[in-house]
Amino acid sequence: MIALLRRDLAIATRAGGGFGLGLAxxxxxxVLVPFGVGPETSVLTRIAPGVLWIGxxxxxxxxxxxxxxxxxxxxxxxxxxxxxxxLEGVVAVKALAHWLTTGLPLTLMAPLLAVLLNLPPQxxxxxxxxxxxxxxxxxxIGAFGAALTVGLRRGxxxxxxxxxxxxxxxxxFGAEAARRGAEGMEAGTPLALLTGISLGCAALMPFAAAAxxxxxxx
Amino acid sequence: xxxxxxxxxxxxxxxxxxxxxxxxxxxxxxxxRGPNGIGKTTxxxxxxxxxxxxxxxxxxxxxxxxxxxxxxxxxPTLSVAENxxxxxxxxxxxxxAPALAAFDLAGLESRAAQNLSAxxxxxxxxxxxxxxxxxxxxxxxxxxxxxxxxxxxxxAAVRAHLAAGGAAVMATHIDLGLSEARVLExxxxxxxxxxxxxxxDDRAYxxQGAGAARRGAFDGDDDAGAFL
Amino acid sequence: MQxxxxxLKSRGMASLWEYANPKRFMQVSAVLLPWMAGLSALCLVxxxxxGFFFTPDDFRQGSTVKIIYLHVxxxxxxxxxxxxxxxxxxxxxxxxxxxxxxxxxxxxxxGLVMTVIALATGAIWGQxxxxxxxxxxxxxxxxxxxxxxxxxxxxxxxxVENADTAADLTSVLCLVGSVFAVxxxxxxxxxxxxxxxxxxxxLDKEENVADVFYHPxxxxxxxxxxxxxxxxxxxxxxEIRQRRLQxxxxxERMA
Numbered sequence: 208m209i210a211l212l213r214r215d216l217a218i219a220t221r222a223g224g225g226f227g228l229g230l231a232x233x234x235x236x237x238v239l240v241p242f243g244v245g246p247e248t249s250v251l252t253r254i255a256p257g258v259l260w261i262g263x264x265x266x267x268x269x270x271x272x273x274x275x276x277x278x279x280x281x282x283x284x285x286x287x288x289x290x291x292x293x294l295e296g297v298v299a300v301k302a303l304a305h306w307l308t309t310g311l312p313l314t315l316m317a318p319l320l321a322v323l324l325n326l327p328p329q330x331x332x333x334x335x336x337x338x339x340x341x342x343x344x345x346x347x348i349g350a351f352g353a354a355l356t357v358g359l360r361r362g363x364x365x366x367x368x369x370x371x372x373x374x375x376x377x378x379x380f381g382a383e384a385a386r387r388g389a390e391g392m393e394a395g396t397p398l399a400l401l402t403g404i405s406l407g408c409a410a411l412m413p414f415a416a417a418a419x420x421x422x423x424x425x
Numbered sequence: 426x427x428x429x430x431x432x433x434x435x436x437x438x439x440x441x442x443x444x445x446x447x448x449x450x451x452x453x454x455x456x457x458r459g460p461n462g463i464g465k466t467t468x469x470x471x472x473x474x475x476x477x478x479x480x481x482x483x484x485x486x487x488x489x490x491x492x493x494x495x496x497x498x499x500x501p502t503l504s505v506a507e508n509x510x511x512x513x514x515x516x517x518x519x520x521x522a523p524a525l526a527a528f529d530l531a532g533l534e535s536r537a538a539q540n541l542s543a544x545x546x547x548x549x550x551x552x553x554x555x556x557x558x559x560x561x562x563x564x565x566x567x568x569x570x571x572x573x574x575x576x577x578x579x580x581a582a583v584r585a586h587l588a589a590g591g592a593a594v595m596a597t598h599i600d601l602g603l604s605e606a607r608v609l610e611x612x613x614x615x616x617x618x619x620x621x622x623x624x625x626d627d628r629a630y631x632x633q634g635a636g637a638a639r640r641g642a643f644d645g646d647d648d649a650g651a652f653l
Numbered sequence: 654m655q656x657x658x659x660x661l662k663s664r665g666m667a668s669l670w671e672y673a674n675p676k677r678f679m680q681v682s683a684v685l686l687p688w689m690a691g692l693s694a695l696c697l698v699x700x701x702x703x704g705f706f707f708t709p710d711d712f713r714q715g716s717t718v719k720i721i722y723l724h725v726x727x728x729x730x731x732x733x734x735x736x737x738x739x740x741x742x743x744x745x746x747x748x749x750x751x752x753x754x755x756x757x758x759x760x761x762x763x764g765l766v767m768t769v770i771a772l773a774t775g776a777i778w779g780q781x782x783x784x785x786x787x788x789x790x791x792x793x794x795x796x797x798x799x800x801x802x803x804x805x806x807x808x809x810x811x812x813v814e815n816a817d818t819a820a821d822l823t824s825v826l827c828l829v830g831s832v833f834a835v836x837x838x839x840x841x842x843x844x845x846x847x848x849x850x851x852x853x854x855x856l857d858k859e860e861n862v863a864d865v866f867y868h869p870x871x872x873x874x875x876x877x878x879x880x881x882x883x884x885x886x887x888x889x890x891x892e893i894r895q896r897r898l899q900x901x902x903x904x905e906r907m908a
Contacts, residue, residue, distance in 0.1 A: 210514035214503065221502040282496030286553065289473055289492055290515045351829060355809065355822050365805075365812050369826065372801040373833045376840035383844060400843070404836070415829050422821040425476035437815050439903045 208292055208300050215304035225270055229309045230316055233266040237320040248325045255324035256334060256385035262320070263313045263338055264345060264374055270309055271349040271370065272356070272363040274301055275420065279357045288424055294417040302343075302350040302413070310342030326389055333388020337401060341381035344405040347412045348373045354416035358423040377404055426451055426489065426592045427472065427561050432481035433616065436467045440479055440616035447609060449561070449594065452587045454603055457596040459611030465596035466495070468611070469563050472594060491516075491559035495566060497550030501539035505530055505549055508538055513556035524555035527582045529575075543570040551579055555586075562586060564595035576601065675893050678752045682886045689886060693879030700873030708865050720778045722870060726877035728771035731799060734764025734881065738806070739831050742824035752889065754820035755896070757827065758810050759888030763881060765803035772796055791841045798837045802830045816896065 219226045240258050244250055278284040287297050317338055318331050326334065352370035356362035384397035426449050433443035441464035449455050457465050470476050472483055473492035499508055509521040525531045528548040538546060547570050554562045562583070568576050580601040583593050587605060704722035738757040745754040775793055776786045787793070809826055813819035 210511055214500070214507070214511045217507070218500055218502055223502060278498075280496065281498050281500070282494040282550075283498040283500075285470075285473075285475060285492055285494050286498055286512065286557075287515065288475060289490055290557075291488055291517060292515060355826060356812075358818075359812050361812075365808055368801075368808055369805040372798055372805060372837075373829070375798055376833065376836040379837075379840040379844045397843070400840075412829075415825055419822055419825050422818055422825075425470075425818065438817055439906075 208296055211287075211292070211297065211300045212304055215301060216307060219304065219308040225273060226308050226312075229266040229269050230312055232269055233262050233313055233316060234320065236262040236265060237323060240324070252325045252327060252389075255321060255326040256330065256389050257382045258324060259317050259321060259326075259334060260338070260341075260378060260382040260385060263310075263317060263342065264378060266313055267309050267342060267345045267349065268367060268370060270305065271353050272366050274305055274350055274353040275357040276353070276362065279423070284357075284420070284424065288421070294420055295413040298350050298354065298413040298416040298420065299347075299409070302347045302409075302416075305350065306343050306346040310338075310346050314338040314342055327391075329391055330385065330389025333394050333398075334385045337381045337384040337388070337394075337398060340398060340405055341377050341401050344377045344401075344408045345374060347405075347408045347416075348377070351412045351416040351419065354419040354423070357420065377401065380404065426453075426486065427594070428484045429472065430482045430484070432468075432471070432483065433479040434464060434467050434471045434476075435479045435616075436464055441467060442611060442614045443480070443616040445481070445611075445614045449592050451560075451590045451592060452605070454583060454587055454593040454595070454606035456601075456603075456606050456608045457594065457611060458598070458608055463611045463615060465611065466565050469565050469594065469596060470494075473563055485561065489559060490561045490563060491554050491557040492563045493550060493554055493565065493567065495569075497546050498553060499538045499541075499546055499549050502537060504535050504537055505541070506534035508549060509552060509556055512553045516557040516559070518556050518558045521556055524552040527555060527585070528552040528578055544572060544575055547571055548575055548578070551582070555582065560591045562591065562593040562595075564593070564597070566597060567595055568597055568599045568601070675752055675896075679890065679893060682890055686883060686886050686890070689879055689883035693876050693883050696872055696876030696879055698876075700869050700871075700876050704866070704869035704873055708869060715781075717778060717781050718866070720774050721866065722873045724771060724774040724778060725870060726874045727767045727774065728796065729874060730877050730881050731764055731767040731771050731796065733878075734760050734767060735799065735802070735827075735831070735834070737885075738764065738827050742827040745820055746824045746828075751820075751896070752893070754824065755892040756885060756889045757823070758820075759892055760881075760885050761803055761807050761810070763884045763888070765800060765807065767877075767881070768796055768800040768803060772800065789845055791838075791845055794841045794845070795838050798841070799834060802834055806830065816899070 237258060240254075240262075241251060244254065275284060278287065288294055314335060317334055321331060321334055349370055352366045352373070355369060356366045359365060380397045380401040384394045384401055387394040387397065428446075428448035430446050432445040433440060434445075435441060441462075445468070447455065457468060459465055467476070469492065471478050472485070473490050474483070474485065475492065498512075500511075503511070505525075506521065509524055513519055513521050522531075525534065528551060530545070530548060530552060533541070533545065538549065541549065547567075551564070551567055554564070567579060571579065576599065580603055583595075583601070583603060584605075586593060593606075701722055705719050708719065710716045710718070738760050741753045741757040741760070744750055745757065772793065775796070779788060779793075780786050806823055806826055809823050810819050813822055
């Protein structure tokens with residue numbers, strides 16, 4: 208399992224691994240928002256938590272289709288499926304690797320971008336905490352979507368269609384926590400619910416994803 | 426080590442082979458022969474446990490099989506040693522030196538796999554089997570893009586594996602010079618269009634003949650997918 | 654599926670599972686389909702005509718209230734269609750009855766259309782009542798999300814070539830989607846308390862709409878349920894025929 212994690216991290220961070228693309232995408236999306244809604248600081252301050260959450264979510268989505276597709280195409284997944292590691296473990300490790308290479312960097316980058324959107328000072332902590340607690344759910348749910356669409360030629364688009372509705376609860380609680388934090392309100396409840404979703408997804412989604420992978424490997 | 430009893434398999438919901446039985450003992454190799462599309466790959470995948478058989482049983486030991494498909498499973502940005510060491514660790518092994526030596530990859534350890542030639546990449550893909558520590562190796566067209574020297578290396582590796590008490594199943598057209606290998610011609614086992622319950626058998630439903638399939642459809646838990 | 658199976662059982666057949674056999678299903682559904690279609694047409698005509706022309710205007714909402722005869726039944730069926738898909742998906746995953754998987758596939762577009770009708774009638778009703786075509790009200794939003802789930806489910810069926818693979822994948826998606834649909838429902842409630850009126854139907858008599866509206870509504874709901882059953886039967890029959898055609902083509906390819 209650790210070997211798999213180290214391999215996936217190595218592949219992701221080396222040339223052509225796509226690491227950094229998600230971050231760049233996040234940056235571009237956030238930079239584009241003021242062009243769309245106008246430069247008024249009060250407006251930007253109001254929408255900053257939501258925009259940052261949606262930007263992070265879309266950036267997360269961007270690299271999902273590679274999660275299993277590469278291993279599927281080059282036959283690695285066949286050998287992994289017959290390896291002594293359970294396929295559920297493979298899914299969990301790959302989701303963790305995805306989070307370490309996208310969710311975590313996005314979380315760390317969000318405060319920098321928050322400056323561009325005039326997020327009030329008290330909102331920074333809540334933004335980072337909500338992203339740190341919420342992005343793991345995005346990775347695990349995404350792993351399920353990636354497992355469903357792994358054998359398909361044009362899986363990327365379908366993956367978005369399948370995964371985005373599943374992201375609704377995570378987005379609602381995550382963005383709500385960030386928003387309440389930014390407005391100086393109590394943000395504990397949405398954060399607790401967000402954590403619950405992340406934990407629940409991390410515990411259960413690998414089983415669904417592994418089931419889908421087994422079907423696709425047949 | 427590995428046995429199949431009255432095996433029937435399907436590809437894309439269509440039965441391709443049926444009535445297949447064999448046993449493979451220690452030190453034996455089985456070569457699958459047959460025209461394109463007869464179901465060699467599907468059979469290998471079924472034997473490897475990647476897909477369920479339509480009928481019959483496959484008996485293989487727990488964690489006995491390692492399967493190398495058409496593709497090499499080689500990551501282009503990792504080095505040769507990293508690629509092999511990864512598979513070794515996944516299968517709980519740690520020594521990759523014998524595999525490197527057997528497939529003449531020594532000296533290439535630190536080269537990124539994307540800079541290998543097609544034949545070298547293929548050898549690396551085959552070397553994966555050696556680091557799995559699994560007794561039954563399965564290869565799907567292992568000799569594609571190998572020159573004759575490399576084919577000899579491969580044959581020697583398989584022979585050494587057999588001598589050490591392993592077994593191998595492979596789909597190949599090339600004569601590997603493995604005198605101890607048995608050849609299984611698949612053509613006689615080609616599934617008839619209506620031969621297999623669970624396939625597209627209509628006799629199960631038209632009220633005459635095919636009693637077994639009929640019972641399967643009406644008494645059992647399964648409607649057996651017969652839509653005709 | 655539940656409804657028609659129940660109906661079949663009452664005819665004294667030995668086992669429920671017999672109707673999971675495609676041939677048996679075709680025989681029985683051929684008999685049932687015209688009855689279901691006819692009854693559904695009858696109920697819909699009676700319910701809608703009664704509701705539209707023979708009920709008084711509401712003292713607050715005027716005649717706009719009458720859209721309830723389309724809105725409530727379609728919303729009900731939008732949810733029930735998903736529930737039926739959940740049940741049939743489970744049956745497919747556990748017992749591998751092909752008809753069950755095909756029934757789930759057949760129900761999805763019907764459920765999607767019901768969702769769209771519910772949303773559209775909701776918008777038409779909402780315009781005079783709330784002064785806006787669309788509000789991010791929890792109920793409306795939940796139905797919108799349900800519609801997205803239907804879209805994804807249908808798209809996955811369409812995208813996967815192998816029929817059994819598609820049935821397996823969509824079944825897993827249906828299970829996971831059901832959990833997330835419920836989660837989304839509560840998340841949306843948390844997110845916006847909304848201006849939608851409470852449930853139109855409930856066991857608590859105090860909260861119910863008045864009887865004059867209630868009786869035609871029940872007839873109309875029965876019409877929608879029967880319509881759904883008829884459509885699902887029809888579509889499942891089409892799916893089975895399609896599979897037969899595919900089987901014939903496969904056989905020809907192998908001969």
